[in-house]
Amino acid sequence: MTYLALARKWRPRTFSELTGQTHVVRALSNALDQGRLHHAWLFTGTRGTGKTTLARILAKALNCEQGVSAQPCGECSACRQVDAGRFVDLIELDAASNTGIDNMRDVLDNAQYMPTVGRFKVYIIDEVHMLSKAAFNSMLKTLEEPPAHVKFILATTDPQKIPITVLSRCLQFNLKQLSxxxxxxxxxxxxxxxxxxxxxxxxxxxxxxxxxxxxxxxxxxxxxxxxxxxxxxxxxxxxxxGTLDHDTLLRLIRALQDGDANAVLQQANDIIAQNADLGGVLQELARLLHQIALCQIAPDTLENDLPIHQILREMAASIPPDQVQLYYQICLLGKRDLPLAPDEAAGFSMTLLRMLAFLPAQEHTPPSAPVRPAVAHNTPATTIARNGAITAATQPATTVPAQQDTAQEATQDTAQDNRQNVAPDNTPNTTPTISLQQRNLPRHAADWQQLVEEMKPGAQARMLALECEWQSSEEDKLYLLLPHSHKHLAQPGYQSKLREALTKHFARPIQLILTLQESVSHSPQRIVEKDRAQRQADAETSVQQDRFIQEAIEHMGARMVSTRTNP
Ligand SMILES: [Zn+2]
The missing domain is CATH 1.10.8.60 (Helicase, Ruva Protein; domain 3)
Incomplete structure (x- = not known):
């Protein structure tokens, strides 16, 4: 007894037996039942999605002796011959092996003759995108003026390669990958x-x-x-x-999560010793990480039917989302680069070590807590972005306060926060400062910047002060320049707040004279921005010169992007 492959033995013979593709089946069934018959159909979709099976059922439906319908009888001689692959009016061509014009022309020349036994002459052309240009032209002639007894059913995995002239004459159905x-x-x-x-x-x-x-x-x-x-x-x-059971992979993820290099290597060696397909292992690992990420973002999407999902949920709660993303990315890159590695085992363990070596440049807060950007002082932190790019997180230690427009309603509390952002408080409140009464008003732009930090004005006064450039000072008079772009800050309320702050700071009435200027370049705000830009540039340079990062870029095909994490 010869064994008949399951795929052949169980090839669906009716639309209702077909798995999935309900959208296509419904449309075709309606058309057949209502007698709205197009003369050319195109089925697109990846391999094994049922294109040829669907084409054969359609050919049967068109030629069943009981009449055209979505339910061919399966009993008549036409139905039985189609099923057996012996129906004379069903011409099946595989374009992958018949790309020449001669063969196609021969076949299409025959189209003009009436069908021998059937109602329609049906041409099924598989992998139609493989036809030569000349063959397409030959087919196009028939498609342009199709004889009533001719039906074309085209199938392809690559519709992009089909000429638009042909595409436009076909009713196209896209078959989905089966879940x-x-x-x-x-x-x-x-x-x-x-x-x-x-x-x-x-x-x-x-x-x-x-x-x-x-x-x-x-x-x-x-x-x-x-x-x-x-x-x-x-x-x-x-x-x-050649795949592993999930327990092994989950143990691996745990070891990674714990940052336990020995455990990771031990797991890696165990996996390698099992002669598993290591590319497949990385793929499966990526699949688990994907599920963990899904669980973090949309917990309901994870079906509840397997014990493993409980473990995945626990992991989702304990591994920071950015870290999951990073592992996933490294996994994909590792799988891609596996053929380039000295050997598969080395490529595999290197991928895992990379997961240990690179940590997101963010504080590891629990997934539920808001993620705060890391603040790097001198050594720029390095991370790998979701797109695989290595990112130099060169956030300077000092950041500029929140945007002016939002700060308008800012309370004193917010102002307090902003102040801490601008400059870490180096002088604890308890430290007595020298008597300020004797102090003079600022003598240059840098003095003004320092003064703004020291006098800790409220939010509104602070907004105004940061945008102003020091112009000059007299005994009790302070001349400031405000750029036109921020003239809305010149409103009396803000000015009086700043005046109050100055008066309080110097313990004597200070007069404020504000002049609008096209632009300024030495306001505290501009100074901080310039400083930040310089730090960014310095940090990027040092990152680019870092040998470790250069190697990472080289090995992982990553690219440098400069981003700044905003608070
Ligand atoms: Zn029939």
Whole structure:
């Protein structure tokens, strides 16, 4: 007895047997039942999504002796011959092997003749994008003025390569990749009919490994049955697929999370010793990280059916989201670069070590807490952004307070916060300062900047003060320049607040004379900005010169971007 591959044995023969693609089936069924028949259809979609199967069912529906309908009888000779692949008026071509013009022209020349036995002459052209330009032109002639008895059913994995002239004459349907759940459901049906039992986890692994292709899924199922004809076990499927059970991967993630290099290497060695497909292991690891990330962002999306999901939820709660993203990114890059590594094992363990080496430049706060940007003083922190770019987080130690427009309603408390941002308070409140009464008004721009910090004005006065450039001072008079861009700060309320602050600070009435100026370049605000720009430039230079980072860029194909984390 010859063994018939499951994919062939269980190839759907009616629309209702087809797994998934309900959107396409519904549209086609309606058209068939209502007799609205187009003369050319194009099915697009990745391999194994059911394009040719659908094409054959459609060909059968068009030629069933019981009449055109979405439910071909399956009993008449036309139906049976289509199923057996012997129907003379169904011409199946594989463009991948018939790209020449001669063959296509021969075939299409025959289109003008009436069908031999059927209602329609149906041409199924698979991988139609592989046709030569001349062959397309030949087909186009028929498509432009199609004889009533000719139907084209085209299928392709790559619709981009089909000339627009052809595309525009076809009714196009995009077949979706099948979800692991749908694939698993179909496998279960088939196994039940075949009287074979299986572990649910084993089928889940097979369904995932098929990556959306039913044909691949059934081919893998064939292999699994060959390994274990009576019962499909998880262990043997994992061994067959060269993948690992989740426990191993979860232990690995835990070790990474703990920053325990020894444990990580130990796990890596165990995995390597199992002769697993290391690219597949990284892929599976990425899949788990994806689920953890999903769980952090949208907990409801994680189905609740597996014990592993409880563990994933725990991990989602304990690993900071940015770290999950980083692991994921490194995982993908590691998998991509695996063929370039000295050997697979080295590439694999290097990927894991990279996860330990790079930490997000952010404080590790619990996922629920707002993420605060890290403040790096001299050594710029380095992180890898989600897009794989290595980012120099060169946030200077001092930052400028919140934008003026928001600070208008700012309370005294906010002002307090802003002040701390601008300059860490070096002089504790308890430290007595020298008598300020004797002090003179500022003598140059830097004095003014320092004065603004020292006198700690309220929010409104502070906003005004930061934008003003010192112009000159007399005994009790302070002349300031305000740029036109901030003239709204010149309103009396703000001015009087600043005057009060000055008067309080110097313990004598101070007169404030404000002049509007096109622009200023030495206001405290501008000085801080210039300083920040310089620090950024310095930090970027030092990051670029860092050998470790250069290597990381080289090995990981990352690129430098300069970003600034704003509070
Ligand atoms: Zn029939």
């Amino acid at each position: 692991p759940a749908l694939i698993q459901q179909r496998m279960t049906q088939i196994l039940t009919a075949e009287n074979i039992t299986a572990d649910s986890a084993a089928l889940q692994q097979l369904a995932r490994a098929a990556q959306g292709s039913m044909r691949d899924a059934l081919s893998l199922l064939d292999q699994a049955i060959a390994w274990n004809p009576a019962h499909i076990q998880t262990e043997s499927v994992l061994e067959m697929l």
